[in-house]
Each structure stands twice: as C-alpha cells, then as structure tokens.
Amino acid sequence: MKLLRIISSIKPEKGGPINAARQIDRLINASACSIEVLTLDEEFSTDYPAKVHFTGPSRLGYGFNSNIEHWLEKNAHQYDFFIINGLWQYHGFAARKVLNKSCRPYIVYTHGMLDPWFKKAFPLKHLKKWLYWPWGEYKILRDAKAVIFTSEEERIRARESFWLYKAKELVTAYGTSGPPLNRQVLSDQYLTKNPELINKRIILFLSRIHEKKGCDLLIKAFATAAMEHKDLHLVMAGPDQNGYKRKLNELAEQLNIADRISWPGMLQGDDKWGAFYTAEVFCLPSHQENFGIVVAEALACGKPVLISNKVNIWHEIETDMVGFVDEDDTSGTLRNIERWLALDNDTYQKMSRRAEQCFTLRFHIDRAAERLIEIAKEHINDYPRQ
Template sequence: MKILHLLASVDPRDGGPVEGVSRSGVAMQAAGHTIEVATCDTPGATYLAAFPFPVHAFGPTRNRYSYSERLAPWIAENARRFDAVIVHGLWQYHGLAAWKALRNSNVPYYVYAHGMLDPWFKQAYPLKHLKKWLYWPWAEYRVLRDARAVIFTTEEERTRARESFWLYRANERIVPFGTIVPPLDAAAVREAFLKKMPDLRDKRIVLFLGRVHAKKGCDLLIDAFARVANRDPALHLVIAGPDETGWMTSLRAQAKAAGISQRVSLPGMLQGELKWGAFHASDVFVLPSHQENFGVAVAEALGCGLPALISDKVNVWREIDMDGAGLVAADTVDGTEKNLLRWLEMDRAAREAMRVQAARTFNSRFRIETMAAALTALLETNGGHDDRHPAPLTTFREATPQGR
C-alpha cells in the first residue's frame, strides 16, 4: 500500500506521535509499503532531513494551530496516489485539512487520537476545554465522525475518550502501539552516557525520560525522591527530556528546596546513543504521569530490561501490573513514593526477576512488528480505493460518556 501520514510537525521534541510514525513507518516500509508524510513544518527545518521518509512541508505557520492554506488543496490533488491517509493527533489544522480534502473522496482517512481525548485535559485545563468546545462541533467532531476509523492504542484510552465531549461519534478501533529497541551494544552505549555524565558513575539511577511537562508529574517525582533518598546515598534522579514550557527552572528550585539538588540531574533532551545509554545505565524507570496515552519511553525502558514504576494514569498500567514488569500507584507524591519504596525494598533476586520480566513484556506486547501488523490489517480490511468498487461507508457507532 501507499500510505500518507499527516502530522502538525515531525520535530522530535513533539514526542510520541512523531516517534510512532517514524518507527512504525520503517517497519511497514520493510514489509513493502510506501510511506510519505505531510506536515505544517517550515521547509528546510533541520530535523526534516533526518526523518526517514519523504516529508512535504507546508509551513511556516503563525500559531500553534498550524494553519496552512496550501495543505488541504495538496491533499485533495495528491490523494489518489495513496491507499490510505492517517491523521495523527487532534486540535491542529492538519486533521481538518484531511476532512476538507477527503470527506467526499474514495480515499479513506484514519485518525490516531494519541490520547488527546482524555478527560484529564478537561479537568486540568477547564478554560482550554471551553475553547475546544467552541471548536469541537464544526471541526474535530466532524473529523472523527467521518474518519474510516478512529484509532486508539488501548481499551483504557478508548473508554476514557468517550468522557470528554458528549457530542461524540466515531468508528472506534484499537491498534496496540509499539516501538523499536535497536540492537546496540548495551555496555558501549552505557559507557558513552557515563562519559557524558561522569558524576553518575557508580550511582543507582532513577530515570525519567520524556517531555518535561506538567502532565508528566516530574514535580511529584522530585518530592517523592526526596523522601526516599536517605535510604541509599548512591541513589540519583535523572530527569531527561525537552523542556517545552520552561519548567526546568522551577524543578531545579524545587530540588534545591528539598535539599537534594546535588542528587538530581536535568540534562535536557537525550538522543541517539545517549538516550539508549541512559536506559542501560539506569536501575529503574519512573513515569508518575497524570495522563499518558501509551508512553513510548515506557516501552523503550522495558525493552532495555528496565522495570517501570508508573502511575495508574498511564494507559498501559494494567499490562505492566498484570505481567509484573513494574509497579503501579496513584499519580500523587504518596503514590510515587510508594512505588519507589516497594522497589527499594525488593531483594536483589526480585529486582533481577522484574528486569527479566520487563524485557519479556516488551517482546510480547510492545514490539513495533505487533503494531505494524495490526495497523496493516486494519488498513487492508477497511481501506484502499478503487473507482470501480468504492470503499463502503462505515457504520458509525454513537457513543456517550459513561454516567450520562
């Protein structure tokens, strides 16, 4: 098949959706499919050349909505070259552009929600939610309603999505997310990371790796770590990732106020060997997120044999808990502390068994091949276009929020 992915941007700082397109696209390309990408990036942006597929960039744009007047006409003109179009994420123009260009076309489009319908956003940002309500009926509602399928990565994400907007209509499908752990020399990348950060040598590293954003619970992690740090002087917290909102300054001040500034490192975004070296140099991975659709870094940590201490707001928490590949607690300081304490109180054999199970869970649940196969099956069953045999209209299922 020939598949077009639509994203607002392929900037790697944007996290999971960009990583997901890159990883799954490589796997699908290896299986014989052709992948192209269209974005609202500025042509010539440095990260475009590093992306593994042809990127059609229709920026620059003037605001976070990423409106480009050229995108919808280009999609309409080029749609017949593709068997399916996949929209990644909501609340930016590329989804509406796909709807404008394809709603009366035989070329089906699909929407990956990427957790952006989670009701947590309604609770955390009520004013933003009100603005989204003004936008919802004439844009995102229609984008989801007319999509061949709206794709969720877990059952948890699908059921929670129904709680955000009472006006909701979608043909829901689940495609498990997956990622790749490259076959690197673990000892070599570990050493490269420790050479970059020599103060971490011989430390027991507690690792957070992801976007440094309020929803990720980094502030909870600092306070929880402060409570347990005196249990082992070798413990050291690393919070690595891009800082979108300037939160690093506040987190450093928080660590200083808690008396642990010398035991907390915030190195910024880690990429390539340094990223994988961080996983292999660490003892445990922690994500106390308030909202997490999947958590690519969770799967990557598991693939490196790193147990995951996560909150019950990370939508793969049931799988982690069921397999014993990590520990789960509430997205609070007490819950994060509980996870750390339970892990610290394990004996060596129990911790090693959890590391082994972490790798098993990755291989059985979160490999990119699993995702690529499920996505391919969905597109082949529901997608494709043929002028002689137009794709049948999907019967949409009305869904209403629980408790209404």
C-alpha cells in the same frame, strides 16, 4: 498500496507519537507497501525514513495553514489510504474536508488527546475546544473509517471528554523498536560522559519536562527516599518546552537535593540508550499518558517501571509484574520508589527479565506496523483513484 501520514509536526522533540511513527514508517517502506508524510512544518533537514512534504509556515497555535489543503486537493489521488495523527490542529480539519469530498478513506490516531484529564486540568481550554468540537474534531472522528486507540484504557476514557461523540473505535498495537544490544558499551560510554553517576543507583525520567508528566511529584518523592538512601541519583532527561525546568530546579533547591539531580536535556541515539542501560529503574508518574513509548523503551532495556495509574498501559504493567503502579500524587510516587528499593537482587533480576519479555510480546514496533497495514487493507474502499 501507497499510504500518506498527515501529522502536525515531525520534529523529534514533539514526543512519542512522531517518534513511533518514524519507526513504523521505516518498516512500512521496507515492506511491499509505501508511505509518505505530509506535515505543517516548515522545511528543515531531517533523516525521516519516508518522503516528507512540508507545507509550512503555519500560523497560530492551531497551525492554520491553507497550503496543506491545496496540497491535498492536488495530490490526494496518488494515495490509497490516509493516516491522520493527533487532534486539535488544522491538519485534521483540512484532511477531512478534502478527503471526504474526493471519497478517500482515512483513520485517526487520537494519541490520548481526548483524555478527560485535560478537561479537569485546563477547564478554560476545554471550553474553547467545545466551541470547536461540533463542527471540527467531532466530524473528523465521525467520518473516519476507524479511530485508533493504543490501549483499552485510552478508548474508554476518550468517551468522557465530550457528550457529542461518535467514532468507529479500534484498539490496536503500538510500541517501539528494540534497543541496541551492546548494553555494557553504551552504559560505559554514558558513565564516561557523566562521571557523577558512577556508583549511583539511578532513577531515570525520560520525557518532556512538563507539568502533565508529574515531574514535581517525582522530585518530592525522590527527596524523601534520598534521605535514607545516599547512593540514589535522579536523572531528569527531556526537552524543556515551556520553561517548567526553572520551577523544578527551585523545588530541588528547597528540598536540598539539587546536587542529586542531573538535567541532561533531550537524549537521542546512543545517549538515550546509554541512559536507560545505566539506570536501575524508570519512573513516569504522569497525570495523563495514552501509551507511553518511553515506558515500552524502558521495558525493552530490561528496566522495571514505576508509573502512575494514569499511564494507560498500567494494566499490562501490573498483569506482567514488570513494575509498580500507584496514584499520580507524591505519596503514590514515593510508594512506587519504596517498593522498588525493598526488592532483593534476585527478585529485581526476575522482574528485569519479565520486563524484556513483556516488551517483546506486547510492545514491539513490528506488530504495530503490521497492524497498520492490515487496517488500511481492511478499510480501503472500492472507489478508483480520482
């Protein structure tokens, strides 16, 4: 069975969806199946673990690109099944148009892009989306063999964004691979590179530096907690894609905690895992998160997580008692930090062990790859390749 993943971009800085896809595709290509990737990106050097077909350049924020449509018309017959990742970009529109015409089966991962938070946070953008929805994304979802959600919370919330909605909904596993096991070596290496963190109790944020992620909430809550706990240090790791970091730095200066925050930028490989292993706790007070690959990565490293109830796997975090959950505001973020600080060492160690168990049982990438192959086999139609 040969699959094709269709996605707007494979650049790592685009966040969780492509980084999870990278790990899933590596596993698929190590199985009896194979997968390739079609993207709107212009060609660049990449170590992606599958053959990549670049169709860029693309135009406008929508990613308009007639090349992807022409490529699919010429090559779709070579594949048995198609996976569309994400909404609101031209790749989905082009894929539905060509695949429906040639009777080729596809599924769609929405990756939280139907969350009603966007409607409330960006009402003008939502109005523009409504103009496009009836003849664009609505039809893409309606005609898919399945629309994939990575948590029950995401599935339920997706129904609230547009009253015109029809989809064959399916909730399935998602996640990430396990971390390297040489945790002490990686931690020591990271501390050697960042000596200001030695002997500190580190709160780690690792995601895009973006308003949606609740970065300002974390800085404000940290400022309050740091007044009583002089050994606290906050690491704000991630790419700054829209200049939001400057406002956050100004906020930290106003709160007199700028010297207690590190901004290492985007972390990958050993640096990323070193940051996880060096931290005592992971915090993501996001206003909207369909899954949160970084939450799963923190659990894999045995780190309790402090998250908002807008991270859609919050039920699992509470059920497994592997962190604390509260509202996506400053008070809720502070309560999470204070609950963690109130733990004695024995209770913390037990929570840390449960975190690793939670990851293994719920969020390991092996199951996500297996389930994707199962879904493809379940939905491949009887049409011969044309």
